Amino acid sequence: MTDRTDSEKADRAVEPDVPRATPPAVRVEGLWKRFGDHTAVAGIDLVLPAGKFIGLVGPNGAGKTTTLSMVTGLLRPDLGRIEIGGRDVWRDPVEVKSRIGVLPEGLRLFERLSGRELLAYTGRLRGLPGEDVDSRANQLLDVLDLAGAQHKLVIDYSTGMRKKIGLAAALLHNPEVLFLDEPFEGVDPVSAQTIRGVLERYTGSGATVVFSSHVMELVESLCDWVAVMAAGTIRAQGTLAEVRGDASSLQNAFLELVGAGGRDDSAALDWLGGAR
Numbered sequence: 001m002t003d004r005t006d007s008e009k010a011d012r013a014v015e016p017d018v019p020r021a022t023p024p025a026v027r028v029e030g031l032w033k034r035f036g037d038h039t040a041v042a043g044i045d046l047v048l049p050a051g052k053f054i055g056l057v058g059p060n061g062a063g064k065t066t067t068l069s070m071v072t073g074l075l076r077p078d079l080g081r082i083e084i085g086g087r088d089v090w091r092d093p094v095e096v097k098s099r100i101g102v103l104p105e106g107l108r109l110f111e112r113l114s115g116r117e118l119l120a121y122t123g124r125l126r127g128l129p130g131e132d133v134d135s136r137a138n139q140l141l142d143v144l145d146l147a148g149a150q151h152k153l154v155i156d157y158s159t160g161m162r163k164k165i166g167l168a169a170a171l172l173h174n175p176e177v178l179f180l181d182e183p184f185e186g187v188d189p190v191s192a193q194t195i196r197g198v199l200e201r202y203t204g205s206g207a208t209v210v211f212s213s214h215v216m217e218l219v220e221s222l223c224d225w226v227a228v229m230a231a232g233t234i235r236a237q238g239t240l241a242e243v244r245g246d247a248s249s250l251q252n253a254f255l256e257l258v259g260a261g262g263r264d265d266s267a268a269l270d271w272l273g274g275a276r
């Protein structure tokens with residue numbers, strides 16, 4: 001990717017003899033977001049290492065989407081600082097956005113374009129040369145099993161196809177960090193396996209994936225690094241082994257961390273089922 005190489009060259013030209021530590025993919029300090037009198041994100045700190053497959057997990061309403069929206073420059077924080085690859089997201093938004101890909105929750109696509117047209121349009125918006133867009137789009141459509149549907153309008157795509165074309169659009173400019181909000185939700189096992197293969201290949205080349213999910217088995221099998229969020233706070237972050245600790249599974253560690261471990265609902269819904 002020329003962007004990365006050019007900026008690395010520029011860095012070296014300024015300080016030729018100073019070795020630089022690789023900055024984390026994402027650094028978040030003291031991040032807050034309130035909606036009215038509800039605090040969605042309560043002063044979180046995060047350091048997400050580069051080159052990892054990272055899961056952001058938490059129960060419904062934990063603040064994952066709000067956090068990812070602020071980290072990717074889509075929602076302005078009330079307070080706090082966010083860096084991606086050492087660059088401030090809110091001070092240097094154009095540069096940062098050229099280096100990231102985003103598959104947001106409730107993905108809105110241009111419904112009246114075909115999948116192929118959507119990629120061509122995205123490529124032009126990203127400033128890629130036409131022939132690069134064509135060859136990358138061909139490969140992505142092929143690998144994501146969308147080649148047969150490339151001329152179909154996006155409005156006629158299934159949920160899984162929409163996730164896959166959204167993923168293709170997010171990857172087209174070869175970002176350094178890819179953010180995915182619930183990428184596997186509503187996706188059948190075959191499409192999930194395809195998406196998974198593409199993401200594994202991508203992180204295998206040194207790029208970073210950050211994705212949110214509720215599905216612990218998936219996170220456990222995919223991620224090497226995990227952050228657990230609940231009620232707007234980070235309850236744990238670290239390698240999968242560190243976060244799992246002594247628990248038998250990530251699921252059990254998660255339930256303990258979010259305070260749902262010992263919950264007993266046996267008395268509730270005692271009217272449900274049985275004789276009428």
Ligand SMILES: Nc1ncnc2c1ncn2[C@@H]1O[C@H](COP(=O)(O)OP(=O)(O)OP(=O)(O)O)[C@@H](O)[C@H]1O
Pocket residue numbers: 035038039040058059060061062063064065066067
């Ligand atoms: N635009 C908004 N206006 C008001 N409240 C909001 C808004 N966006 C989020 N919230 C609230 O902030 C809290 C965190 O929501 P968020 O969507 O970030 O959680 P989440 O962890 O992504 O949840 P889920 O897993 O259910 O998608 C919730 O209580 C939600 O109702």
